[in-house]
Amino acid sequence: MNFTSDNATGACEAVLAAIQRANAGPAAGYGDDQWCRQAAAMLDDVFEHEVEVFFVVTGTAANSLALATLVEPWEAIVCQDTSHIANDESTGPEFFTGGARLLPVATAAGKMTADDLEDRIRRTGTLVPHNTRLGAFSLTQSNEVGMVYAADEVAALSEIARGHGMRVHMDGARFANAVAATGASPAELTWKAGVDVLCLGATKCGALAAEAVIFFDPALAEGFIHHRKRAGHLLSKSRLFGAQFVGWLENDEWLRLARHANAAADELRGLLTALDHVHAAWQTESNESFFVVPNDTHTALLDAGARYYDWPPTGFGREAGAGETLIRLVTSFATSADEVQRLAATARQHAGQ
């Protein structure tokens, strides 16, 4: 019953098999190989658009390199205050951008609204060079608290951001889950909705270590190869990373894996919210779920071997009161029906105690 994170799961079979295939014989290093080229071509198809794509090994690298390519060191990046870039990547964004600034936005809805974004822009000075200049807007899809943006929500936010001269970055560490949850096409959720750069994460959803930084306008990618190289993120045996994307995308494996994870989360949400003593902290649609549980239920779950994180207050949704704990449960492509049932059964047995 491991619900700690989607990256507690290893790589999926399709990805490992692709690595094995790509490993045979010699190949050119640093990305000039057939596997990277094939992965790039497959991404053109997936996004119905000719894209400029670069592979890296972590989400932090993908986000930071993308942002470093989009903004100047004296610019600011508007993002949600619960975002990964603002909380979980140390000062990576500052390091890669040469010192650009994050402007985190608190939300009442758990995801950014047009009002949230406009309010932040209004409160930002525009006296150059004293004030920082708004350089980029960063959105996570699906976001760090399990919420998903519909295509028109992305488009509305992008339009505001672009209207103020910002580039639009999407942290897609769980983009696959968002596609699976919305049913919208990858194109509809990105370039058709005004996204300039998508960091498409495969690692959390089946890869060994593979993230694709996808520029929908090649002109915006200028400088990326230099940023990547000097940051030590250009891999010599790149074919073994391009191959991961080939294995992941082939036959829509990525969506199959994401749907599995989402479905397990749906099942979990159904079972747990049916219990009187367990409450959804807020509505989620992806593979992350947040619940407020009585402390003794929490203890019983841990005693039964369930593994997950408790979560700090977010400022929105149903807060944990006295004697309660806010917990996060993450499912993955490997989460079994049995794990879900056992967790729910354990919680059920500890109702009202």
Added chain:
Amino acid sequence: MNFTSDNATGACEAVLAAIQRANAGPAAGYGDDQWCRQAAAMLDDVFEHEVEVFFVVTGTAANSLALATLVEPWEAIVCQDTSHIANDESTGPEFFTGGARLLPVATAAGKMTADDLEDRIRRTGTLVPHNTRLGAFSLTQSNEVGMVYAADEVAALSEIARGHGMRVHMDGARFANAVAATGASPAELTWKAGVDVLCLGATKCGALAAEAVIFFDPALAEGFIHHRKRAGHLLSKSRLFGAQFVGWLENDEWLRLARHANAAADELRGLLTALDHVHAAWQTESNESFFVVPNDTHTALLDAGARYYDWPPTGFGREAGAGETLIRLVTSFATSADEVQRLAATARQHAGQ
């Protein structure tokens, strides 16, 4: 009637005279001269403490160099959201620190309270190395909205910050005004209240360009000389900058100048708040005053030749309603009684129109 900023005024006579004196004959460069030594000795006296002091030419340089010496690139700096470092120094703090992060705090009181600080600390993750580590707490005295911290308020904030491993930095661009306003001694407002580093600004209060970065514990200053040199802030003819501090501190000239500026602001506050149609946006005690005025009063002031800035909403105090403008009026050592009277008279004439 120039109330735009204290730096709209040139240098005071005492400072220019000291430069002239120091200019005669040859001298060693880069700070190894009698004037810099004399200024340092005078600061020891002013602060009743042996200090380690470095001279630079701007407040941005002083703050950024001090912070760069205090924090690691993966640490965070807690500050008020209206602070100069968070608004008016581009991304200087990030540049000098190698990418440390600012954590700005909104306040209801217009200045930081213990609750504000503790709340910010509570909401900051501590999972190293994913989360940034709290490295420094920065306080502006007097602050950017004209408020002054009493010595015990500084002490209370410092104690919390130090309790969480943070160093305490004070942006003293208007420290002279704070000393003049509180009547507390420089020592009481700084090291006796837990401040590690003070950036003591002379420029806004009479110098040509002179700021002193004062470390109360020499051990904390390690690395400062390297940061300063590589940032181009070590001046060859340093004696002419050390001399400014000599001229400024001699015979308590600095306090005389600050008292003048504060008194002019007091006079202004008295005259303007006596008018029914003009409202103090919030209480201030230093040389900065903020008023909400009807738009036609605002126009009349500008037409009469008054110069000042209107101000964006701050989230505290009395907000400007429809038909009103929030304005900032700054007095300096050169503000004349006549200027104050003329401004007030102009405002009076446009009451209720």
Added chain:
Amino acid sequence: MNFTSDNATGACEAVLAAIQRANAGPAAGYGDDQWCRQAAAMLDDVFEHEVEVFFVVTGTAANSLALATLVEPWEAIVCQDTSHIANDESTGPEFFTGGARLLPVATAAGKMTADDLEDRIRRTGTLVPHNTRLGAFSLTQSNEVGMVYAADEVAALSEIARGHGMRVHMDGARFANAVAATGASPAELTWKAGVDVLCLGATKCGALAAEAVIFFDPALAEGFIHHRKRAGHLLSKSRLFGAQFVGWLENDEWLRLARHANAAADELRGLLTALDHVHAAWQTESNESFFVVPNDTHTALLDAGARYYDWPPTGFGREAGAGETLIRLVTSFATSADEVQRLAATARQHAGQ
């Protein structure tokens, strides 16, 4: 006949098998897992010393992170002018260190001598803070032109560097080849010879992407985890990278692979230098060999399908004259006897034409 680089070869069987084994079931992320712990323990054994070890995916990341941990941004790093850090990592060292400076040294011997190092030190100013301070000395073993340092040569250089306050960094992208070539123990070539940090590369010699940054004094590693995280080099599924080291080190597989590569190079050197028209540019002992060949031999080799790089002039050894080309031939654990024989046979057929 691919002699372009050792990274043109994929991962070895032992490494891939270890990844498969480690992939089963859930595991903690970010290095807190049994595989990373096992790899660390195995490295303790290999080096006969308790080491502090961190895993990353590229040699550039390993070198840059190690150097960033060792030096201040105002310090200099002395290295050979043909070194990887000075030529092949873009400005990675500057990026990671926050702007430290490389001081490249030209050599007459093709590898650093005590005289080379002492001369460089003598010509470096020591007027702080104007001049940069000597922070680290970096040595590549085996070096980029195929030469190997004996244990006493490393010790002599380290002693000089340490005597001037420098830390000693070893770029061991081909350290396995150096161990295989010298017969010295890993301990003798590193900490026993004064090396502070070794970047031990597995990628060029059989891993998918795995480099270990090994600190022999844990106190020197302070800050490393922060540098690594903010650079995007902390991998979520770290177990799959720790596992590569397990597979690589088990049963001395790494030395078996390195010996194979070295032996193939020896065979190649023997066959080619027996030809009158082919000349060793200089003596090498590892898996890299450099030859001066007539241009028509060069063309014939390429026509026959041989793949390798021609090389720019180095300033030492036998230079390519008119009608000649300097070429580099790199062998790997996968180089077959047949490839070597065919290359030599092709070169032989084109003698004197």
Added chain:
Amino acid sequence: MNFTSDNATGACEAVLAAIQRANAGPAAGYGDDQWCRQAAAMLDDVFEHEVEVFFVVTGTAANSLALATLVEPWEAIVCQDTSHIANDESTGPEFFTGGARLLPVATAAGKMTADDLEDRIRRTGTLVPHNTRLGAFSLTQSNEVGMVYAADEVAALSEIARGHGMRVHMDGARFANAVAATGASPAELTWKAGVDVLCLGATKCGALAAEAVIFFDPALAEGFIHHRKRAGHLLSKSRLFGAQFVGWLENDEWLRLARHANAAADELRGLLTALDHVHAAWQTESNESFFVVPNDTHTALLDAGARYYDWPPTGFGREAGAGETLIRLVTSFATSADEVQRLAATARQHAGQ
């Protein structure tokens, strides 16, 4: 007898008088004032070209900000190995450029020749993104060893640099001395000879602290104001720095001062090289002179109160042998005929002892 450096002298009368004049009354801050505008207009005239000019307080800031505006963080800057940027500015160039790399060139002539530059370019790899890209060429005029480039020498070097895609930067900390020495016009020595940016130093030749960064093509200056602001080099009371340039340039005062310094150096060179036991280390034409003197002469000079620096070996010119010392003598606008005569007389008295 102070011959240590031109910055051992204070500011000239004309500069101090201009500061006094500019100090009266209020003025807009941050460069939006009549004095900065007047200084800019005067520079247009001096250079017979509409220039984009920015004022800063140190040569290190001027050079670093100019270079940061010209190059990308993954590019290299070719310069002479004795240059100020490579020796005397700590790691300022790396800090401001975000980690670009210096490529210092050794010279046999004491100043860069076309062959020196072409050889350096030839030895630099061009495999992007592995190798750094050549971004800028930096030339000091007059250079750090007292030599001056004729206009056609500048043009020849610029042409080579531009032909390889480099921008051309001139460190003109002693540009006034070069104009005085060559008799060429400021235009002929800069933009007419292919220079993109000149850092024109007034500090060493009479200012309190004033350097102008002059872009001959405004398009190249993009970003400069942001770099300057975040580095703390935008001064609030900028008028007092613009005024220094007004005072310095008015009535060709700058050239009068430079000619005085050069003439004093000429006199010194004539007197000293007439002595059998004193040797010019190499020919110089500006206000810096280098001599090889017997150690007892050196001691006698110091005993007589002469102040100057001895100098490390440069690798060109006449080297100091056993019992000899290489010394640098710098004259300034304040050097008196009496000082020169006394120094020469002292040296004469200690001939052959």
